[in-house]
Amino acid sequence: QTLEQWARDRSARTRSLSVVYTQPLTPKWQANLDLVLSRTGSTPASGGVAATAGSGTETYLGAQMTGNGIVRKGDTLIFGLRRARTARFNIISFDSAARFPVGPVSFEPRFRFARRTDRFGPGHQNAYRPSLRVTYAASTKVALDAEIGFTFLDQRWSDAAFVGKSEERATILNLGYRFSF
Numbered sequence: 184q185t186l187e188q189w190a191r192d193r194s195a196r197t198r199s200l201s202v203v204y205t206q207p208l209t210p211k212w213q214a215n216l217d218l219v220l221s222r223t224g225s226t227p228a229s230g231g232v233a234a235t236a237g238s239g240t241e242t243y244l245g246a247q248m249t250g251n252g253i254v255r256k257g258d259t260l261i262f263g264l265r266r267a268r269t270a271r272f273n274i275i276s277f278d279s280a281a282r283f284p285v286g287p288v289s290f291e292p293r294f295r296f297a298r299r300t301d302r303f304g305p306g307h308q309n310a311y312r313p314s315l316r317v318t319y320a321a322s323t324k325v326a327l328d329a330e331i332g333f334t335f336l337d338q339r340w341s342d343a344a345f346v347g348k349s350e351e352r353a354t355i356l357n358l359g360y361r362f363s364f
Contacts (some may be wrong), residue, residue: 291316306340
């Protein structure tokens with residue numbers, strides 16, 4: 184009974200509302216808009232675990248353009264812009280992705296930039312994430328994937344008590360397969 188109560192105490196309730204609007208603009212381009220409002224409740228202290236505060240209402244707004252057959256037949260281009268206001272941060276991000284099929288192989292370059300600013304202090308973080316994914320359709324049911332990407336994070340703080348910066352670099356390599364059944 185005690186364990187069940189602790190589990191209930193650690194399970195915050197989340198409520199969200201999503202509104203999505205999609206509109207074809209031309210035979211090749213489509214626009215998408217989405218709005219998400221979300222609120223996660225607090226959890227009480229129990230079982231030696233500290234209480235957590237609720238998030239308040241968080242807002243996510245996004246716009247995306249998707250194009251098909253723009254550069255060559257069978258390709259897909261996606262450009263997106265998002266704005267988020269969370270309990271702790273304001274975030275703005277730009278995403279771009281493309282898919283260029285050449286026979287059984289697809290090349291998928293991607294790029295993401297995000298800027299996160301602290302709502303309660305003078306700090307910010309910029310994140311840059313370029314990557315390239317290659318997919319080989321071995322059959323109608325099996326696909327092999329390889330992706331290499333890089334992450335560049337630059338973070339800065341500046342207030343009366345502390346001034347500093349942090350730079351992080353990472354290389355990411357993913358190998359995988361997909362089996363459709």
